[in-house]
Amino acid sequence: MLDINAIKSYFTYDLPASFLPLAESFDGDASKPLISEEEFAAVEAATGVDHGCFEFLQEMNAKLLEDTQRNLAARFLRYCLFEARKPWENEIYAPVLFEIPGYQTPSVDLLFVTAALGYTLTVRKPPADLNAENTGAYRGYTTGFSVPNGYWGIGERNWNLLCAGGCMFLFNTLKFQPERFSPDYIAITDGKEYRTLLLGAFDADKDGALTNNPALAVFRTAAMQETEEAFIGHEVLPNGAVKPETTVFPKSVWKLALSRKDAALGIHIPPQSEYSPEQHRKSILMALDFYREFYPDMDFKAIVCYSWLYSPQNKHLFPEGSRIREIEKCVHLCPIASTVDENLMFIRKGSSLQTRMAEYRATGNEYHVGYMYSPLDEAVEFGKYRHEL
Numbered sequence: 001m002l003d004i005n006a007i008k009s010y011f012t013y014d015l016p017a018s019f020l021p022l023a024e025s026f027d028g029d030a031s032k033p034l035i036s037e038e039e040f041a042a043v044e045a046a047t048g049v050d051h052g053c054f055e056f057l058q059e060m061n062a063k064l065l066e067d068t069q070r071n072l073a074a075r076f077l078r079y080c081l082f083e084a085r086k087p088w089e090n091e092i093y094a095p096v097l098f099e100i101p102g103y104q105t106p107s108v109d110l111l112f113v114t115a116a117l118g119y120t121l122t123v124r125k126p127p128a129d130l131n132a133e134n135t136g137a138y139r140g141y142t143t144g145f146s147v148p149n150g151y152w153g154i155g156e157r158n159w160n161l162l163c164a165g166g167c168m169f170l171f172n173t174l175k176f177q178p179e180r181f182s183p184d185y186i187a188i189t190d191g192k193e194y195r196t197l198l199l200g201a202f203d204a205d206k207d208g209a210l211t212n213n214p215a216l217a218v219f220r221t222a223a224m225q226e227t228e229e230a231f232i233g234h235e236v237l238p239n240g241a242v243k244p245e246t247t248v249f250p251k252s253v254w255k256l257a258l259s260r261k262d263a264a265l266g267i268h269i270p271p272q273s274e275y276s277p278e279q280h281r282k283s284i285l286m287a288l289d290f291y292r293e294f295y296p297d298m299d300f301k302a303i304v305c306y307s308w309l310y311s312p313q314n315k316h317l318f319p320e321g322s323r324i325r326e327i328e329k330c331v332h333l334c335p336i337a338s339t340v341d342e343n344l345m346f347i348r349k350g351s352s353l354q355t356r357m358a359e360y361r362a363t364g365n366e367y368h369v370g371y372m373y374s375p376l377d378e379a380v381e382f383g384k385y386r387h388e389l
Contacts, residue, residue: 002028002076010073012099016091019080026079030072033065034111039118046121046128046135049142056152060111064100074098082116087165088177088266090158097157106145106153113138113160120166126294130169137163171290172283173273178295179266181302182371185334186224187258188231188249194257194375195249196236196332199224203337208241209312210337211366219244231256238387240312240333240370257375263298264373265291267305275323277330277383284379303379306336308344310370315389317356329386331372339366 002023004015035057044054064071077098081090100108117138120126137160145155154160162168168177181187187194202210203217211217221242224233231249234242258264265287269275284303291300308314309324312333318325342357361367378385 002026007073007076010070012096013094022080022084026076030068033061034074034078035061035115035118039122042121043114043118047139049139053152057111057114060100060103078115082119082165087167088179109157110152110154113154113164116161117164120164124166126166133170134163171286173279174283175268175270176265176287178298179264181258181260181262181264183260188254189257190253196334197224197231197233198236198242204242210335212337222246236334238332239389240335242335258302262301264302264304265300267303269309281382284382301376303374305372306369308369310372311368312370313367316360325389328389330383331374334371336368336371340369
């Protein structure tokens, strides 16, 4: 059992509450290196990155091992990030994950990404063909950072930890990873259709979009109430707009279908993939077959995604009949209060979309990343369920 107080000073942030109970099961052996030789060898063989990178990382690994308490803190962080918890359950978004004297943050980030990939390759052992894109991401992001900067390191730490974690794979045209349904909503069903209820209290604008800008707020939602007889709350329409009035949904008719406790498959959309309901359906069916076997303890109940591709504001930026709008019509859209601008990393700089987004915002509108879900019975027939934007 680890004494958390003995290593707290090595973190520039408060450890997530979910990490603290893991101290009881952590072995607390500071004589073990952060990364084993077996793991280094597995990563080098799988990625083909220049051997000089691994010589550098092994030197840092050895330097860390000389500092007993710091090494213990690093090993506990490793344990929490991807050994004792699911690799997609990352709760650390601080600019600096961990510090090792004499090394820059991107180099330390690369050390932890290497640890995650080494663990995946030697313990989780996903099929090599499925994991090829993740080993390629390690190679691409490492080279992409190190060549222009002149030293070994990696950018986009959280994304690369996820790629290295042995949970996200490409099936047909979509990448998938297990996760949980959003904590901001529930979905209820009468056995025929689904309704979405907003759980918390938020400001909303004239279009029913959530906002943190008091100047745009037209109404405020009340937190959802659940009684023995009913769910009472603000419904989110399938197009992502929140209704200003509350609605009573009797439990004699409506049952809970999805909540934050439920497992879901989250999707990522690779660039230049064929973006159609038919290809989505094919991808979903392939992914379900794999993840049900690879993670047999998870009962997947929906397909979900956080992305600008599911922003309710896209109807103002894309023409009727566009692929993005057609896919949005096949899922249940949910609003998010936080905003993004035309510098969003996934938007190509100088593109017509970036221009349209800038013009939309310049007229006083907000643009939000969206959340979507597709309940499993609708997801396996993706494209059959449709609504209007």
